[in-house]
Amino acid sequence: ETGVTQSPTHLIKTRGQQVTLRCSSQSGHNTVSWYQQALGQGPQFIFQYYREEENGRGNFPPRFSGLQFPNYSSELNVNALELDDSALYLCASSPKRTSGGYSSSTDTQYFGPGTRLTVL
Amino acid sequence: SQQGEEDPQALSIQEGENATMNCSYKTSINNLQWYRQNSGRGLVHLILIRSNEREKHSGRLRVTLDTSKKSSSLLITASRAADTASYFCATGRRDDKIIFGKGTRLHILP
Numbered sequence: 005e006t007g008v009t010q011s012p013t014h015l016i017k018t019r020g021q022q023v024t025l026r027c028s029s030q031s032g033h034n035t036v037s038w039y040q041q042a043l044g045q046g047p048q049f050i051f052q053y054y055r056e057e058e059n060g061r062g063n064f065p066p067r068f069s070g071l072q073f074p075n076y077s078s079e080l081n082v083n084a085l086e087l088d089d090s091a092l093y094l095c096a097s098s099p100k101r102t103s104g105g106y107s108s109s110t111d112t113q114y115f116g117p118g119t120r121l122t123v124l
Numbered sequence: 125s126q127q128g129e130e131d132p133q134a135l136s137i138q139e140g141e142n143a144t145m146n147c148s149y150k151t152s153i154n155n156l157q158w159y160r161q162n163s164g165r166g167l168v169h170l171i172l173i174r175s176n177e178r179e180k181h182s183g184r185l186r187v188t189l190d191t192s193k194k195s196s197s198l199l200i201t202a203s204r205a206a207d208t209a210s211y212f213c214a215t216g217r218r219d220d221k222i223i224f225g226k227g228t229r230l231h232i233l234p
Contacts, residue, residue, distance in 0.1 A: 008166075037222065046212050046224035047167070060220045092164055112157065113214075113222060115166040 008116035010095050016122045017085050025080040025119045027095030035059070036078040037113065038070060039094040047094055053078055054100055085123045092118045129225050130213055136231040143200040145228040147213030148193075155216040156189055156196045160209045161227070167212065170198075200230075208232045 009028045017023050029036050035054045039047035049062035053072035067083040076097070082089055096113035131146045147156070155174045159167040173180045173189045173196070180187045186199040200207055210227040217223065 039224070041164075043164075046226045049221055049223060052220060062221065094166060096167075111155070111216065112169045112172055113159075113167070114169065115159075117166040118164075120164075 008095060008097050008114050010093075010116035010119050012119060013117070014120045014122075016124065018124050019085055019087060021085050022081065022083045023085060023121060025082075025093050025095075025121070027078045027080070027097075027116055029076045029078065029095075029097030030114050033097035033099050033114065034076055035098050035100045036072055036076065037096045037098070038078070038080045039096065040064075040089075041092040041094060041118075043091070050080070082121075087123050090121060090123045092120050094118045130211070130228045132228060133226070134229045134231070136233055137203060138233050139203055139205060141203055143203050143207070143230055143232075145198045145211055145213075145230070147196045147198070147225055149196075149213075149215045149223075150194065151215075151217060153191075153215045153217055156187075157214045157216065157222070158185075158187060158196075158198050159212045159214060159224075161212065162209045170211075172216075203230075203232045205232050205234060 008030050011026045037052040038050040041047045050064050051061040052059045056072045069081045071079045095116045098113050129148050137143050153175055155172050157172045158170040161167045171182045171185055171187050173187050184201045189196045208231050210229050212224050212227045214222050214224045
């Protein structure tokens with residue numbers, strides 16, 4: 005069973021540029037979530053994708069966008085980079101399950117190793 | 125904003141002692157999870173406790189959940205040097221969001 009992988013490992017960009025981060029979910033998982041983790045802070049939820057559609061979003065501006073592909077892999081795109089976008093970006097996959105008529109993807113998250121983005 | 129708040133922010137104990145971390149949250153949840161992170165790498169899931177459960181064990185880990193007080197605790201017994209890490213609680217909400225706290229940095233002294 006293959007775990008969650010992310011690429012690239014590290015990335016350096018300048019302010020105003022655009023960046024695309026990639027994530028391959030764990031086998032059998034159909035939900036992908038993205039998090040931003042600033043130094044010394046906990047991960048902040050950016051958004052979640054399920055069946056190629058956005059399924060929830062945190063307090064991030066529209067310049068943060070994403071995609072999920074039919075094989076459940078995902079991309080995070082950030083336009084017009086700002087210095088404060090410097091952070092560790094984490095991708096996590098999970099199975100979306102239905103129980104008692106309620107569908108939830110808030111069970112165990114399987115995290116990738118992250119992409120360290122530095123904006124200069 | 126982050127929902128979970130861990131307490132303490134940092135904890136240093138001697139190897140072999142027990143470590144207790146607490147987490148408080150604000151809204152109704154499906155579940156509460158604890159994760160560990162070593163040196164800014166990816167997070168590793170430790171344990172999940174559902175809203176209708178009060179206590180759960182996994183190896184040296186014991187988690188309690190009090191939904192009336194909106195709080196949880198993580199106990200690590202017989203700590204080891206390898207337990208040195210940051211520990212985060214995360215609440216699984218009914219709107220399909222998982223919200224993390226700021227974490228507790230645990231340092232095990234030799």
